[in-house]
Amino acid sequence: MEQVSRTRVRRKYHRSRHRFKEIAMTETPMKILLVEDEEDFRDSCARWMQRKGYSVTGVSNAAEALTQLDQKTFDVGVFDMNMPGMSGLELLQRIHQDNVEIEVIMLTGQGTIETAVSAMKLGACDFLSKPCSLGDLESVCLMARERKELRKENKQLKAVISRQRPAAQMVGESKAMQDVMRMVEKVAPTDKPVLIEGESGTGKEVVARSIQQASRLSDKPFVTINCAALPENLVESELFGHQKGAFTGATAEKPGLFEIADGGTIFIDEIGELPLALQPKLLRVLEDGSMRRVGCHRERTVRVRVIAATNRDLAAEVQAGNFREDLYYRINVLSLVLPPLREREGDIDRLIDHYLPKPWHVEANVRTVLNRYPWPGNIRQLINIVQRATILADNHEITLDDLPAQIIDFTNGVSHTLPSPPTSLYVKENSPETPSLEKQVVLGEPEFHLDDVARVHVLEVLKKENGNKASAARKLGIHRRKLYRLLERFSEDADKQPESVTTSVLD
Numbered sequence: 001m002e003q004v005s006r007t008r009v010r011r012k013y014h015r016s017r018h019r020f021k022e023i024a025m026t027e028t029p030m031k032i033l034l035v036e037d038e039e040d041f042r043d044s045c046a047r048w049m050q051r052k053g054y055s056v057t058g059v060s061n062a063a064e065a066l067t068q069l070d071q072k073t074f075d076v077g078v079f080d081m082n083m084p085g086m087s088g089l090e091l092l093q094r095i096h097q098d099n100v101e102i103e104v105i106m107l108t109g110q111g112t113i114e115t116a117v118s119a120m121k122l123g124a125c126d127f128l129s130k131p132c133s134l135g136d137l138e139s140v141c142l143m144a145r146e147r148k149e150l151r152k153e154n155k156q157l158k159a160v161i162s163r164q165r166p167a168a169q170m171v172g173e174s175k176a177m178q179d180v181m182r183m184v185e186k187v188a189p190t191d192k193p194v195l196i197e198g199e200s201g202t203g204k205e206v207v208a209r210s211i212q213q214a215s216r217l218s219d220k221p222f223v224t225i226n227c228a229a230l231p232e233n234l235v236e237s238e239l240f241g242h243q244k245g246a247f248t249g250a251t252a253e254k255p256g257l258f259e260i261a262d263g264g265t266i267f268i269d270e271i272g273e274l275p276l277a278l279q280p281k282l283l284r285v286l287e288d289g290s291m292r293r294v295g296c297h298r299e300r301t302v303r304v305r306v307i308a309a310t311n312r313d314l315a316a317e318v319q320a321g322n323f324r325e326d327l328y329y330r331i332n333v334l335s336l337v338l339p340p341l342r343e344r345e346g347d348i349d350r351l352i353d354h355y356l357p358k359p360w361h362v363e364a365n366v367r368t369v370l371n372r373y374p375w376p377g378n379i380r381q382l383i384n385i386v387q388r389a390t391i392l393a394d395n396h397e398i399t400l401d402d403l404p405a406q407i408i409d410f411t412n413g414v415s416h417t418l419p420s421p422p423t424s425l426y427v428k429e430n431s432p433e434t435p436s437l438e439k440q441v442v443l444g445e446p447e448f449h450l451d452d453v454a455r456v457h458v459l460e461v462l463k464k465e466n467g468n469k470a471s472a473a474r475k476l477g478i479h480r481r482k483l484y485r486l487l488e489r490f491s492e493d494a495d496k497q498p499e500s501v502t503t504s505v506l507d
């Protein structure tokens with residue numbers, strides 16, 4: 001037994017010696033609790049480990065060990081099996097009961113299989129038969145410490161994953177939403193990729209979560225990534241992970257979201273923003289589950305269900321050469337199109353009631369106004385307006401005064417002449433005489449363009465934030481990059497407009 005144990009330790013030691021040395025040098029010094037009643041062995045062992053740069057606390061019995069464990073945290077405990085009073089095994093049992101986070105190595109005098117097996121059953125991560133070389137002891141301590149780090153990382157990842165999984169409640173009884181809910185039920189049980197299309201704020205992520213929760217992978221990880229929220233160069237390492245040293249700043253290896261989601265679901269939001277150069281890599285993982293971390297040659301295989309979302313017209317992006325056609329067909333096996341809020345009859349009131357805290361009330365005329373507004377920012381915008389109103393209003397009653405000017409003005413223009421949203425809106429040139437942007441919305445033209453409503457709203461918010469794009473993006477509930485893109489688009493549109501229809505805020 002002794003021989004087997006030593007050979008095993010040596011083999012592991014030589015295999016990973018180099019790696020452990022690296023860890024030992026780069027991380028905080030390993031903290032070891034050495035519980036050993038033989039004073040000579042304890043002292044020489046502690047001195048040797050300290051010389052190696054580890055922090056060692058040596059005690060002679062289990063009671064002292066428990067006192068130390070009460071006061072400090074340790075990475076690794078080295079417990080002698082046979083000690084007067086409480087044995088090493090009993091000490092191990094005790095710390096197991098108390099949920100102390102420490103990896104334990106048992107030192108056995110006799111080296112019998114039985115004692116080693118009982119120690120492992122009680123949660124020890126390794127054992128060594130005495131007498132043992134200090135080199136072997138160091139090696140098993142380093143392995144134990146690595147195990148502790150991995151456990152910690154695993155816990156953290158699980159915490160991240162569960163935090164990302166709040167209950168997804170889909171409110172909506174309109175015909176349009178009932179159709180969506182039926183589709184969710186249909187697509188959920190398959191493992192096929194799903195593409196969710198819809199304007200910003202229509203609930204694409206909520207629908208993705210509902211699909212995951214109704215699928216057989218509901219108890220497996222659900223991880224999300226928003227391609228628009230990350231700089232291009234980070235998207236790859238977030239999705240696929242990286243090796244240590246793969247790029248400047250990659251100080252440690254890191255698993256990607258595909259590995260974290262292995263066995264579960266990944267939700268790729270704003271997939272239309274995925275850099276073209278990365279698209280073949282996503283295609284591969286969709287085709288056969290194979291992928292490589294950035295900077296690593298080793299191929300890994302994962303099984304992950306992909307749900308993607310976009311608020312762009314992906315088919316048009318394919319036409320424009322911004323999105324690969326083969327990837328488009330791969331992710332578009334099952335697709336769902338979310339209707340904008342203005343097309344969900346009856347849902348605005350339901351959503352107001354859902355997001356309005358008790359005991360708040362909304363005056364009837366406020367509901368009328370909110371039902372007429374076209375909601376370019378969809379449900380997200382409606383939630384913001386409701387929350388804003390509850391901050392401004394008194395006596396738990398929301399009145400017209402508590403709504404933003406752009407919403408009131410919009411409805412004022414239509415209330416007595418048009419029963420539904422106006423047929424056209426556009427922005428006039430901004431001159432010293434012209435009133436605020438929201439007042440420049442001109443109604444009654446032959447066509448209704450939602451883009452123009454969005455432009456007025458976005459520019460108004462930007463103006464209110466004194467041109468500060470970061471805070472305007474926060475106010476709008478969109479990412480800064482999205483705001484830049486919108487401004488770019490508005491600017492292009494403005495170039496195409498007759499000269500009198502430009503927006504000076506863009507300049």
Ligand SMILES: Nc1ncnc2c1ncn2[C@@H]1O[C@H](COP(=O)(O)OP(=O)(O)OP(=O)(O)O)[C@@H](O)[C@H]1O
Nearest residue numbers: 169170171172200201202203204205206311379380
């Ligand atoms: N059917 C719904 N019922 C209740 N709340 C909803 C519903 N759909 C969306 N929401 C809420 O609206 C907000 C926006 O939803 P979500 O983030 O899913 O939209 P999105 O389409 O993914 O937006 P983006 O394209 O900007 O990422 C969230 O707060 C979400 O909880």
